[in-house]
Amino acid sequence: MKMKFEFQFPDIGEGIHEGVITKWLVKEGDMIKEGDSVAEVETDKVTTEIPSPKTGKIIELKASNGDTIHVGDVFVVIDTEGSAEEVSSEDKKDTLAEKKEIVEEENAGVVGEVISSSEVIAPSDEKEGNSASENVAGKALATPVARKLAKDLGVDINKVVGSGPNGRVMKEDIIKASKQPSEAEHKEVLDETVKTTVDAKEEKIIVEEEKIERIPLTRIRKTISQKMTQSRFTIPHTTAMDEIDVTQLYEFRKKYKDSLKEEEINLTFMPFIIKATISVLKKMPEFNATLDEENDELILKKFYHIGIATDTDRGLMVPVIRDADRLSIIELAKKVDEVSNSAKNNQIELKDLKGSSFTITNYGSIGGYYGIPIINYPESAILGVGRIVQKPVVKDDEIVKAWILPLSLSYDHRIIDGASGARFLNMMRELLENPEMLLLKA
Missing domain, CATH: 4.10.320.10 (E3-binding domain)
Structure with missing residues (x-):
């Protein structure tokens, strides 16, 4: 007699209530061992493999690729070959059919959190008879x-x-x-x-007249959509832009870049920009803050968790460098590489996508010059970094070549005035135009 174990979609933590089966890793009839992965499941931020808790033979797959499954749903039935922990799907079939109902709800999505739904779909092998x-x-x-x-x-x-x-x-x-x-x-x-x-x-x-293709939104794209809508329609954005002569910083980086490569350290401009940003945030704490509308309070954050907006194949993700103010330029270079690669390779953990106090988005890495970045709600500001290019500038009444960094600063106009945005960028200029001053003040 077969001993059936009904494997329910497990609670994998971080508030996840559901996922989408992107790929089955087994088929009916396969023999598996405890710990073997049975399916690849996509949540709103990560794709993870679900391991089997039992050894046995796969006798039924309860869902198809693309189906949404909820925590507690039976999605695999395993013949445990006499396991004492059998759970008979036949004994529970009628009870489940009576209890299953559909309840639809919408929760506001935030970066690093899950858009959940309590929609439950009864198993496909229910008894017929109800209309x-x-x-x-x-x-x-x-x-x-x-x-x-x-x-x-x-x-x-x-x-x-x-x-x-x-x-x-x-x-x-x-x-x-x-x-x-x-x-x-x-x-x-x-x-x-x-x-x-x-x-x-x-x-x-x-x-027939006009061929179109409808592509369902991925969970991460739904999260991004809701997050951006929430930010844009909640926060009155204003954006300040400026160009900074980073010629000295360009030469400083060039001097050490090759030698650091031997230590497998990729020294980009981003660590310097992060350092300068944190220095300015300490002087202008309203840019490292959140507006509590319910209590009419401005929450000033005394920590500096910097989000790095990262372009991935699955969409925009914002991994967080925690306590970035405690890291050196070289340590920041390592950390930027680490979190960016983890996000791009879909190896980032949910905890590393939460809790940022200020975000930097580097569209210059893909050739962008200026942009109007959208604030990472509920933060109060975001810094957009454009592509560094060589341009002619006037210095001491002479036209010379210089390396120019374009910056775009979007901020919450409810709590930050326009003049403060200009002051923020002026301080960034003072530090980035003189890398020695940056290192002294960092």
Whole structure:
């Protein structure tokens, strides 16, 4: 007799309630050992592999690639070959079917935190017999694929009678419902008919007249979208821009860059910019702050956790260098490389994406010159760093070549006046134009 163990999606910490299966690492019939990875799951910030807690044979995969699973959902069934800790899915099937309901909610996303949903989908092997009208709160029982298809085709899924197990609304039900003309359509004269076909596997909609492709947003893209919207519509942004002559800093870095390479240290301009920024933040603490609107208080932070906005294949991420004021230029160079590479290689931990007090975004690394960076809410400011270029400038009534660094400083105009933004950049100029002064004051 097979001893079945129902492996539930585990709580992996950091407030994560759900994830999306991006890739199964096993198939039904595979033999696995305890600790072997069974699936790759994407959360809002990281993609991680889920290890099996049991040794045995995979007898059922409860979800497909692209499905959303919640903490506590059974997504793998394992024959443990006589394990005393069996959990029988057959004994629990009817109970689960009765208890499953769909509750949709939206939580504000923040960088480093999870956009969660409590939507629960009953197992696909439920008993048949219930109709769609028997679902809790009048909401249809359906998979995310069917819900997305209904949205794309403009079908009210809660009015569709499902033909699947336990009244589940299937993709075929959605397609059938979309072809039934509404009362309004009976009264209209259509000039032409747009034939729509659905590629369920790729979740694409192809319109004959104009081919389009619909790509579901990844969890990290949803987080970025909500975060940027929250920042832009909550904080009244203003931006100050300036150009700084960093010729001396350019020569200073050039002098030591090659020798440090032998120690595998990549000496970029970023460590110097971080040092200068922290020095200015200590003199102008309102830029290292958060506005508490509920209590009408300005929270000045006495720590300097610098977020480094990083472009990755999965989207914008902001790893944090904690207590950056305690690090030397060389230590900062190492740390910048470390957190940036971890983010780009999807090896960053959630705790390293939280708690920044001020953020620096370096669009100059990909060729950008000026920009208007959006504040990393709930911080009060963000510094944008452009590409350093050689330009002609006037010095002592003569035109000479100089290396110029463009900076853009966006800040919360509710708590910081325009003059303060100009003072911030003036202090940055004083330090970056004279690297010896920077090292003396750092």
